[in-house]
Amino acid sequence: MLLHVDKVHKRYGRRVALAGVSLSVAPGETVAVMGPSGCGKSTLLRCIHRLTPWDEGEIYFDGAPVGPMRPAEVRRLRRQIGFVFQHFHLIERLTVLDNILLGLVLGGVPKEEAVDRARSALARVHLQAEESLYPAQLSGGQRQRVAIARALALAPRLMLLDEPTAALDPILVGEVLEVMEDLARTRSTGMLVVTHEVRFAMRAADRVVLMDGGAVVDDGPPEEVFARRRSRIAQSYGRLLVS
Amino acid sequence: MSLLREPFWKEYVIVIALTVVLGAGCAAGTARALDAAFGEATKSLLGDAGQYDLIVHVRQDYREAAGRELARVLASRHPDIGVVPGITVAGNANFLVKLPESLLEQEALEDVAAGLADVPGFNGYTWLLEPSVTVSGLQPAMRDLVAREAAAVPGVRAAVRSGSSVTVLLEGIEGRERVAAALRELVEGRQVVEVRLPGTSDLNAVRSALAPFVITELSEDGSGTPPSLAVLRDVLASLATRVRVRTGAEPLEVGEWVVLQGSAPSPPVPGAPPSPDNLVVEIARVSGMEASGWIVKGDARSTLVQPVVPPDGGALAAAEGGGAVQTAFRLVEGAVGPAVGEALLESPRLALARGLAGDGFAGRELAQLAELAREAADRLGEMAALVTPEAAEQATEQRAERLVRALRAGDGATAVRETLLGVALSVLARKLQEETAADASGAAPGDGTAAPAQVDPGTDSGGPSLRFDATQLAQLRDSLMALADAAEALERGTAGELLAGLLDMQQLVGSLRDDEITGLLRIVERAGGGAAAEPRLQFLVDDEVSPSEMETVLRRATGDAPAIIAARAGVVNPSARSLLIELLADVRRSIAALVAVLVAGAALVLDHATVLAALRGLNVRSTAVNAAGAVLGALLLGGVWALSGAELPFLGTAGAAAAGAALGLVTALMSERLSPVRAEEVLAGQSLGLTDGQILREIVVPAGRPGLLSLVNRWRRQFR
Numbered sequence: 001m002l003l004h005v006d007k008v009h010k011r012y013g014r015r016v017a018l019a020g021v022s023l024s025v026a027p028g029e030t031v032a033v034m035g036p037s038g039c040g041k042s043t044l045l046r047c048i049h050r051l052t053p054w055d056e057g058e059i060y061f062d063g064a065p066v067g068p069m070r071p072a073e074v075r076r077l078r079r080q081i082g083f084v085f086q087h088f089h090l091i092e093r094l095t096v097l098d099n100i101l102l103g104l105v106l107g108g109v110p111k112e113e114a115v116d117r118a119r120s121a122l123a124r125v126h127l128q129a130e131e132s133l134y135p136a137q138l139s140g141g142q143r144q145r146v147a148i149a150r151a152l153a154l155a156p157r158l159m160l161l162d163e164p165t166a167a168l169d170p171i172l173v174g175e176v177l178e179v180m181e182d183l184a185r186t187r188s189t190g191m192l193v194v195t196h197e198v199r200f201a202m203r204a205a206d207r208v209v210l211m212d213g214g215a216v217v218d219d220g221p222p223e224e225v226f227a228r229r230r231s232r233i234a235q236s237y238g239r240l241l242v243s
Numbered sequence: 244m245s246l247l248r249e250p251f252w253k254e255y256v257i258v259i260a261l262t263v264v265l266g267a268g269c270a271a272g273t274a275r276a277l278d279a280a281f282g283e284a285t286k287s288l289l290g291d292a293g294q295y296d297l298i299v300h301v302r303q304d305y306r307e308a309a310g311r312e313l314a315r316v317l318a319s320r321h322p323d324i325g326v327v328p329g330i331t332v333a334g335n336a337n338f339l340v341k342l343p344e345s346l347l348e349q350e351a352l353e354d355v356a357a358g359l360a361d362v363p364g365f366n367g368y369t370w371l372l373e374p375s376v377t378v379s380g381l382q383p384a385m386r387d388l389v390a391r392e393a394a395a396v397p398g399v400r401a402a403v404r405s406g407s408s409v410t411v412l413l414e415g416i417e418g419r420e421r422v423a424a425a426l427r428e429l430v431e432g433r434q435v436v437e438v439r440l441p442g443t444s445d446l447n448a449v450r451s452a453l454a455p456f457v458i459t460e461l462s463e464d465g466s467g468t469p470p471s472l473a474v475l476r477d478v479l480a481s482l483a484t485r486v487r488v489r490t491g492a493e494p495l496e497v498g499e500w501v502v503l504q505g506s507a508p509s510p511p512v513p514g515a516p517p518s519p520d521n522l523v524v525e526i527a528r529v530s531g532m533e534a535s536g537w538i539v540k541g542d543a544r545s546t547l548v549q550p551v552v553p554p555d556g557g558a559l560a561a562a563e564g565g566g567a568v569q570t571a572f573r574l575v576e577g578a579v580g581p582a583v584g585e586a587l588l589e590s591p592r593l594a595l596a597r598g599l600a601g602d603g604f605a606g607r608e609l610a611q612l613a614e615l616a617r618e619a620a621d622r623l624g625e626m627a628a629l630v631t632p633e634a635a636e637q638a639t640e641q642r643a644e645r646l647v648r649a650l651r652a653g654d655g656a657t658a659v660r661e662t663l664l665g666v667a668l669s670v671l672a673r674k675l676q677e678e679t680a681a682d683a684s685g686a687a688p689g690d691g692t693a694a695p696a697q698v699d700p701g702t703d704s705g706g707p708s709l710r711f712d713a714t715q716l717a718q719l720r721d722s723l724m725a726l727a728d729a730a731e732a733l734e735r736g737t738a739g740e741l742l743a744g745l746l747d748m749q750q751l752v753g754s755l756r757d758d759e760i761t762g763l764l765r766i767v768e769r770a771g772g773g774a775a776a777e778p779r780l781q782f783l784v785d786d787e788v789s790p791s792e793m794e795t796v797l798r799r800a801t802g803d804a805p806a807i808i809a810a811r812a813g814v815v816n817p818s819a820r821s822l823l824i825e826l827l828a829d830v831r832r833s834i835a836a837l838v839a840v841l842v843a844g845a846a847l848v849l850d851h852a853t854v855l856a857a858l859r860g861l862n863v864r865s866t867a868v869n870a871a872g873a874v875l876g877a878l879l880l881g882g883v884w885a886l887s888g889a890e891l892p893f894l895g896t897a898g899a900a901a902a903g904a905a906l907g908l909v910t911a912l913m914s915e916r917l918s919p920v921r922a923e924e925v926l927a928g929q930s931l932g933l934t935d936g937q938i939l940r941e942i943v944v945p946a947g948r949p950g951l952l953s954l955v956n957r958w959r960r961q962f963r
């Protein structure tokens with residue numbers, strides 16, 4: 001198993017964000033995490049990426065526990081797990097190409113190789129022509145694709161995507177979903193995608209994990225999860241799918 | 244220490260060190276530049292060391308006339324005295340004076356200084372004698388003592404008194420430390436103790452009780468008040484109408500006011516406010532059932548010329564001696580209250596006037612004195628003509644106060660002081676003569692009728708004359724005898740300011756009412772440091788003597804409840820030039836301090852606020868960030884402070900480091916406002932697996948404020 005989350009708990013003061021969440025992702029597998037706002041989806045992703053500490057339980061990446069890692073190991077882990085944020089988080093003063101090169105070059109990849117890998121990543125998101133532009137010159141969809149390319153360029157074994165289309169104009173959502181579906185189809189990397197896009201889940205995800213109130217309420221192939229409507233949230237998504 | 248393994252943090256430490264070094268250079272450089280400018284200013288103000296001996300300050304608008312007169316005055320002392328105009332500072336023109344060797348001894352130097360008062364617009368002087376040591380902050384008597392003792396120290400050429408200082412001119416520079424040490428032992432190991440006593444105190448008993456503590460007594464007239472003021476105060480007090488109240492069941496208290504009928508046709512009505520013709524008396528002393536005080540509103544002269552005697556013929560026996568008796572009413576919240584007793588009014592002025600016209604010893608003596616006074620008053624009239632119109636426009640009371648201050652200040656001009664006192668006495672005497680004449684002819688006092696002294700000595704004019712005691716007469720005679728000499732001395736003077744004071748005194752005393760005399764008495768008492776009723780003694784005692792111990796001894800021996808105030812006997816300073824140079828060095832150190840604070844503040848805001856804000860974004864604990872800010876501030880300000888030689892009063896390097904820590908803490912607390920960091924960019928850097936140093940170098944610092952850190956960081960940055 002590439003990723004295994006084992007009964008992870010996380011509290012913010014009195015508020016329970018994660019209440020014993022367990023899930024796993026196999027290599028090349030795409031898992032969609034769905035659930036209402038505030039159910040702990042984003043917190044789960046931040047814990048996996050060691051951006052937020054958790055209180056109980058353990059997270060294993062490639063069979064090794066993530067919790068006890070030292071800072072250098074955490075940085076290595078992060079280079080193996082790409083992260084795409086809802087609000088892109090691009091460096092505004094750098095060009096598109098430099099944004100992608102940043103992680104590569106500072107991670108020790110030789111400059112020429114880094115440029116090749118960056119351009120290749122840009123090609124996968126169809127943005128070769130925009131490499132010298134600055135983020136402020138791009139549309140929201142383009143920016144998110146740059147963010148995906150930046151994560152992809154590091155050749156991660158797992159990608160965490162935190163509602164990558166939530167901040168986008170509906171017209172621009174399609175181009176990002178298309179890129180994500182392409183990535184899922186190639187199965188070159190495992191993907192854990194937090195999303196509300198039911199159709200994306202149906203088309204591209206191998207499994208759907210439904211969360212509510214900080215806990216996993218259902219986990220399985222999307223057609224089964226939406227068909228059996230085991231939980232209130234599954235019923236909602238099922239209705240959404242039918243409509 | 245693991246932090247320092249990252250290149251960014253190594254450079255960060257270098258930036259801190261660079262900031263300290265460059266900041267210190269900047270602060271010290273600014274201070275040195277100012278120092279050079281100050282040095283030039285000092286040279287143009289005082290000349291080179293030893294080049295001049297005296298600097299004379301005159302009002303700027305008198306510069307031309309003063310220069311001419313100064314040259315003349317000094318040439319009259321010695322033909323070889325050189326005078327050079329100096330620069331004008333703060334409304335004062337300065338003249339630099341070089342004295343010949345033969346004048347560099349105490350008497351000659353003090354004589355030169357005394358002559359400066361004749362210079363138009365004269366506004367003081369400063370000795371530049373080199374090498375010298377100055378003792379300042381001296382009481383007049385202490386000043387004379389210090390001058391005497393300093394003159395006896397080997398290596399001292401002259402000890403020159405001026406104002407509250409003694410400038411000690413040395414034989415050679417090598418003796419400076421030794422003489423300074425001797426002077427320090429003289430003044431700094433001692434203290435001046437002022438003993439304020441109740442009016443009833445036996446001063447000799449006080450002196451005996453304190454004898455074991457006392458090195459020497461400094462009181463000049465036995466009361467601690469400067470002599471001229473003491474005499475002036477006594478004269479005024481002896482002229483004011485005295486009121487004694489014998490109370491009934493309810494005694495009065497000091498400070499309370501009572502109302503008397505005065506010259507009003509009927510007694511005061513309880514419940515009504517006092518009328519303008521009533522007299523208001525402030526109680527100054529209470530002894531058992533008898534209280535006494537001074538008239539603070541109204542004038543008793545007309546009451547005493549035609550006294551209102553109560554129907555019962557006078558309750559107080561003393562009234563038969565030549566006063567008036569009236570019922571005293573307590574003044575309650577501005578209105579006449581209940582009667583508290585009988586008041587006796589006595590006017591020494593009227594009694595003296597009657598005495599002037601009398602026969603026998605007192606009459607003859609007073610006739611002679613009056614002749615003397617007339618002569619002095621004539622001279623005064625001539626001198627008063629010199630008063631400028633501008634000076635005459637000023638408020639009389641203000642100038643009277645100023646005159647009293649001038650009297651008190653001493654400033655070495657004893658002749659002028661005594662002159663003023665003498666003139667005051669002569670004016671009083673002349674006024675008395677006028678009153679005498681008015682009494683005799685029936686004219687109102689002060690109408691200018693200068694008839695010969697023909698006053699009915701007996702009861703026809705409203706009561707028998709007061710019998711003078713011999714001491715009182717002798718005192719007045721001595722004062723008036725001194726007047727002739729003093730007035731002559733003043734004739735030579737042209738100081739407009741003092742003459743203005745003279746004219747005021749003439750006008751003021753010439754028309755004094757009782758309440759005005761009381762007002763003037765208060766001014767004199769304030770200036771003299773105390774009321775006549777509260778005698779003061781000054782002693783020089785060892786530094787180790789405790790005032791409270793003296794108080795205990797005094798209380799036990801005399802039963803008095805004194806107030807004892809101790810002050811340092813004096814302070815030994817370097818010469819005026821050294822003092823100025825020291826002052827300028829203080830200014831230089833203060834400027835360096837201000838620049839140090841500016842440098843540290845700028846570095847904290849421009850460079851370090853960005854890093855501190857980023858550390859918060861990198862999930863470093865808030866307390867650690869605040870502590871880092873405090874340490875940074877302490878290092879920066881403390882370092883710049885120490886290296887630049889900055890200094891502020893009560894703030895050394897340790898204090899500066901503490902202030903820097905506070906500044907750094909504030910910067911840390913406000914870092915996100917001072918230098919906002921894009922948290923999402925920091926998060927992106929973390930998600931890409933970058934180190935904190937890489938995030939700071941490539942993401943945070945380039946987006947922060949421009950400063951030394953961003954400049955240094957620019958060289959090592961990979962993404963430009």
